[in-house]
Amino acid sequence: MxxxxxxxxxxxxxxxxxxxxxxxxxxxxxxxxxxxxxxxxxxxxxxxxxxxxxxxxxxLLNGHNHAAMSLMRGMADDSALFEWLSQHVWPLESRLTANDIYIGTLLAAAEMIHSGTVGFADMYFAMDAAAQAVKEAGLRAWLARGLVGSQDPDGQKLEEGVAFCQAWEGQAEGRIHTMLGPHAPYTCPPEYLARVARAAQDEGVGIHIHLSESQGEVDQIIASYGKSPIQLAYDTGIFASRTLIAHGVFISQEDLPWLKGLQGGVIACPVSNAKLGNGIMPYHLLADAGVAVGLGTDGAASTNSLDMFLEMKMMAWVQKLRGQRPDAFRARDALWAATRGTAAVLGHNGxxxxxxxxxxxxxxxxxxxxxxxxxxxxxxxxxxxxxxxxxxxxxxGRMILQEGVITTFDEQAVLKLARERQANLAKR
Ligand SMILES: [Zn+2]
Incomplete structure (x- = not known):
């Protein structure tokens, strides 16, 4: 039609x-x-x-998300990172059910649709439930089962991640794509990253990974392995497949040789990086070196909002601050990052x-x-x-928001279920 x-x-x-x-x-x-x-x-x-x-x-294309974390929006905000993770996020995540992931992903989908996002890259767990939510919501998505190598001694989660790719690649009329999601070099030892890299090559899928997000991460990886997170990723074979690097705040001049010829690119998450006090990603260093740069929100537990318009503003503001000049990053650059930039990182023709x-x-x-x-x-x-x-x-070609109303699922029912799940999770 x-x-x-x-x-x-x-x-x-x-x-x-x-x-x-x-x-x-x-x-x-x-x-x-x-x-x-x-x-x-x-x-x-x-x-x-x-x-x-x-x-x-x-x-708009949101290049980095943990959609189901919308259920944790505003939880223990403004606490120090390790306390936030160890005392709040991880204990709660250990109690999340597949149904929570499904509801949380639909909640995120409602917010993304209302704010003009048509597709997103996601890394989380119970991804069958997330994929089902994407299918019903009518969005596009690039989904990866998050992998924490230190908790996967027998490689069972990696096998799950591969099985997820085989089950869901090209599903929902081609709207769903799949990737492998090794969480980060500080949670995945080099031998594990090398196994993920080989699996990605065997399956012909891309990789979604957090790299160079904080100074603490870079210091720890250099102290442990004598090289930067970017070089470590290169050496383990990760970059042999298309790679979506989330954050990249501390990528330096010395990292550029390892990024030469990279398929994929870096997804900037300026609101998350500001809220967690991490820093400002070096946009011009990467763009001048020919590395694609897209834009993403990160999960709503750290960013509070999945509104890519806010992300575009923040990207422009922080890059102007970093460059100390107003023309260091313009409105067009921000819209480019949120559309063409993310598409280039994902290898998407939209x-x-x-x-x-x-x-x-x-x-x-x-x-x-x-x-x-x-x-x-x-x-x-x-x-x-x-x-x-x-x-x-x-x-x-399908109108999933019409005159401000979502046409693909019952939004009010999802909001009600999300409130109920939050009340339930808060009890224990
Ligand atoms: Zn993230």
Whole structure:
């Protein structure tokens, strides 16, 4: 079925930076059929949605998440990292059921859909339940079973991770992709990372791993192994497969040789890095070296919000701070990271509006006070808009948010279940 959106502005994020005003997008389940000025469109659509003040843009791609951790949003906030993990997060995680993961992932999906995210990369456990939630929500996802090598002496969890890839790759009409998820070099010894690297090669899947997130991690890995987390990952063979490096805050000039020719890239999580007091990732060092940089939120337990509009603002702010100049990172760079950048890290052909690309788009309400007037639409979208302005979300040609209402599942029922699960988890 051909659907046509006639909107005030279309931001394509194509290489030429085309913006059409007014603009038209026509798509079906197979892909985008037309993007351009309304008068140039020769397609006869089955349905037309006209939003004169709407701003259409590619759906945002959240490159790093632990979706089910939404159930822990705001838990023991502002405590020191190790205390937070050892006294709060880990004990609670040991009690989470597959049903909790399912509800937590649907809760995250509701928040992501409302704030314009069309796809996300996730690392957690009980991933069959997470994948089922993704399937029902209508999102895209790149899912990995998180692996803690120090808790996996016989490799059973790695086998589970591989079995998950075999069961779910390409499922949900091709919306679900799978990866292997070794948590980090401080939880996975080098021999374990090497086993994961071989398994990824055998399965032909990518790897999702936290690397160089904190100064403490870098110091510990250098003290233990005499090399940086990036070099350690390289030496264990991780980078032989497409690798999604989450955080990368402490990647240095000396790490660049190990990243040369890397398939994949680094996902910046600026809100998480600020809230945990870690630091600012070296965007220009990586971008100048040709490393793809995308954007992600991290889990809502550390970030509190899965709103990629907040993440875009924070990325721009911290990179301006790091560069000590306002043009060090611009609105367009932020939107690029949240669309094309994450797509490049994942090896996904979306992240832009162009014929033949996936039918993934969002439409914001551009008629509100906080985005009026319009001197520069990119500035309005990145610096003034919030996720709450998103009115329509289309994924794979299916309208999963329509006039601000989720069409794929009963959102209120999920919120009720999430409150009940939280009350239950808080009791013990
Ligand atoms: Zn994370």
């Amino acid at each position: 051909l659907t046509r959106f006639d909107v005030g502005t279309v931001i394509t994020m194509n290489d030429a930076g085309d913006i059409f005003r007014p603009g038209t997008v026509v798509y079906d389940e197979t892909g985008i059929q037309y993007v351009g000025p309304p008068e140039g469109c020769r397609h006869h659509a089955d349905q037309t949605v006209a939003i004169p003040e709407g701003i259409a843009l590619p759906g 992240g832009l509006l162009a014929p033949g690309r996936p039918s993934d788009l969002i439409v914001l309400d551009g008629g509100q006070a906080h985005v009026t007037p319009e001197w520069d639409v990119l500035a309005n979208v990145v610096y003034s808009a919030t996720g709450a302005d998103v009115r329509y979300v289309v994924v794979a």
